[in-house]
Amino acid sequence: MKMESVLIWRLLPLLTLIASTLIFFYAQNFNKLPLDKCSLLPYHHYWISSKRIVTPEGVVSGAVEIKEGKIVSIVKEDSKHGNFKQEVVDYGEAVVMPGLIDVHVHLDDPGRTEWEGFLSGTRAAAAGGITMLVDMPLNNDPSTVSKETLELKLEAIKKRIYVDVGFWGGLIPDNAFNTSALEGLLSAGVLGLKSFMCPSGINDFPMTNITHIKEGLSVLAKYRRPLLVHAEVQQDSENYLDSDDPRAYSTYLKTRSPLWEEAAIRELLKVTKDTRVGGPAQGAHLHVVHLSDSSSSLDLIKEAKTSGDSITVETCPHYLAFSADEIQDGDTRFKCSPPIRDAANKEKLWEALLEGHIDLLSSDHSPTLPELKLLSEGDFMKAWGGISSLQFVLPVTWSYGLKYGVTLDQLALWWSKKPAMLVGQESKGVIAVGNHADIVVWEPDVDFDLNDDYPVYLKHPSISAYMGRRLSGKVLATFVRGNLVYKEGNRAPAACGVPVLAK
Numbered sequence: 001m002k003m004e005s006v007l008i009w010r011l012l013p014l015l016t017l018i019a020s021t022l023i024f025f026y027a028q029n030f031n032k033l034p035l036d037k038c039s040l041l042p043y044h045h046y047w048i049s050s051k052r053i054v055t056p057e058g059v060v061s062g063a064v065e066i067k068e069g070k071i072v073s074i075v076k077e078d079s080k081h082g083n084f085k086q087e088v089v090d091y092g093e094a095v096v097m098p099g100l101i102d103v104h105v106h107l108d109d110p111g112r113t114e115w116e117g118f119l120s121g122t123r124a125a126a127a128g129g130i131t132m133l134v135d136m137p138l139n140n141d142p143s144t145v146s147k148e149t150l151e152l153k154l155e156a157i158k159k160r161i162y163v164d165v166g167f168w169g170g171l172i173p174d175n176a177f178n179t180s181a182l183e184g185l186l187s188a189g190v191l192g193l194k195s196f197m198c199p200s201g202i203n204d205f206p207m208t209n210i211t212h213i214k215e216g217l218s219v220l221a222k223y224r225r226p227l228l229v230h231a232e233v234q235q236d237s238e239n240y241l242d243s244d245d246p247r248a249y250s251t252y253l254k255t256r257s258p259l260w261e262e263a264a265i266r267e268l269l270k271v272t273k274d275t276r277v278g279g280p281a282q283g284a285h286l287h288v289v290h291l292s293d294s295s296s297s298l299d300l301i302k303e304a305k306t307s308g309d310s311i312t313v314e315t316c317p318h319y320l321a322f323s324a325d326e327i328q329d330g331d332t333r334f335k336c337s338p339p340i341r342d343a344a345n346k347e348k349l350w351e352a353l354l355e356g357h358i359d360l361l362s363s364d365h366s367p368t369l370p371e372l373k374l375l376s377e378g379d380f381m382k383a384w385g386g387i388s389s390l391q392f393v394l395p396v397t398w399s400y401g402l403k404y405g406v407t408l409d410q411l412a413l414w415w416s417k418k419p420a421m422l423v424g425q426e427s428k429g430v431i432a433v434g435n436h437a438d439i440v441v442w443e444p445d446v447d448f449d450l451n452d453d454y455p456v457y458l459k460h461p462s463i464s465a466y467m468g469r470r471l472s473g474k475v476l477a478t479f480v481r482g483n484l485v486y487k488e489g490n491r492a493p494a495a496c497g498v499p500v501l502a503k
């Protein structure tokens with residue numbers, strides 16, 4: 001035998017050992033790809049474990065298996081035996097909950113990015129545990145009222161959204177009777193339409209009357225998508241007198257009574273009866289946005305629900321957190337429409353939410369430039385109306401809900417499951433096998449001061465009504481389709497959110 005072949009035979013066991021070590025190493029690390037730009041976690045297949053995972057079957061201790069952006073299994077503590085083949089991110093006692101879906105957000109992009117924008121807005125959303133938001137069709141310039149203006153939005157979001165984003169299209173007098181224009185907008189993927197029953201404050205977004213709304217609903221019926229309505233109708237009887245102090249919140253409150261909401265809802269119910277089973281607009285759905293009046297307006301909605309109308313209603317954290325008497329003179333950060341009402345109204349809103357008469361929550365994050373909030377002048381009559389809150393809605397709902405005994409399941413229902421249903425997203429809103437791995441991890445017991453040292457990602461923190469408050473419930477991590485997009489003050493290098501378009 002030649003020397004070389006002897007050497008090969010002698011080396012063979014060593015070569016086999018090296019090869020098998022390499023194969024073993026490769027198999028072990030198959031899921032560890034180089035750090036992906038979309039995620040702060042370098043795995044495509046991994047587990048999240050916690051003692052408190054909020055599932056449709058209640059809060060469980062266990063682990064959620066995530067693979068390629070989806071939830072592929074959920075195991076309870078007693079069946080997991082601690083043997084995981086993949087990486088496990090253990091969150092201990094922190095709460096693992098479905099990511100929030102905020103169905104009412106004004107990001108003002110394109111056209112008014114100096115007010116907010118997709119980059120700052122979705123970064124704030126991610127820091128707040130929001131994994132999907134739906135952008136309103138107004139405050140951006142031009143308003144989203146046609147296929148072409150939706151395309152401007154789709155262009156503007158490219159590489160600029162950290163969470164998933166859907167869009168509402170605007171229903172305005174100009175397109176309400178133009179079925180092909182509305183169908184063009186709906187076919188291009190808006191999740192539904194939105195209209196105003198009072199002036200919106202935006203020139204190219206005029207208000208609609210009930211005839212426009214009826215037309216809109218008949219088109220929406222075919223697409224089985226909702227119409228969202230800002231339900232306030234101006235009441236002539238209430239005028240602001242020159243002798244009233246414009247820096248007093250009570251002056252503003254007086255000019256926008258609960259009758260505005262009641263009158264609008266009364267009108268709306270004339271057409272929502274068409275959405276009943278067998279009705280001419282069956283398939284359409286009406287959603288009342290940002291309800292503030294918890295008296296007659298709410299009673300009317302309850303009655304309509306009982307009669308079988310396809311109708312839902314949202315309220316916002318600012319109506320649940322604040323009452324009119326607490327608002328200081330000149331503090332226009334609190335100006336919004338409909339207005340924040342008295343403490344008794346707030347109590348009734350909580351009651352209705354806890355009893356299920358209010359279906360879901362949304363932020364109605366509607367920022368502007370600090371100059372337009374007139375913070376130094378403090379004129380409630382002239383300041384821009386809109387609350388800036390996007391990043392804080394989870395801790396706010398939790399902090400102010402503690403005294404009402406709000407549970408984790410309720411938070412997940414109001415902020416994730418019901419919103420997902422409204423926007424027709426069957427793969428979002430609950431932690432369940434097959435769904436998108438859209439998850440927020442947060443510490444309900446950790447308190448923090450929302451002061452100047454706190455990392456706020458909103459474009460203009462100074463206009464937020466929540467600055468200066470102490471809140472409970474700190475967001476630790478946010479996962480969007482399996483990507484860890486936010487982790488304790490850090491965000492993923494790239495903005496990999498996707499547009500959510502209706503099909």
Ligand SMILES: NC(=O)NC(NC(N)=O)C(=O)[O-]
Nearest residue numbers: 106200201336337366385386
């Ligand atoms: N143009 C707006 O953003 N308006 C918003 N303003 C509020 N809510 O004060 C709204 O949703 O009605």
Ligand SMILES: [Zn+2]
Nearest residue numbers: 230289290337
């Ligand atoms: Zn509104």
Ligand SMILES: [Zn+2]
Nearest residue numbers: 104136364366
């Ligand atoms: Zn709004």
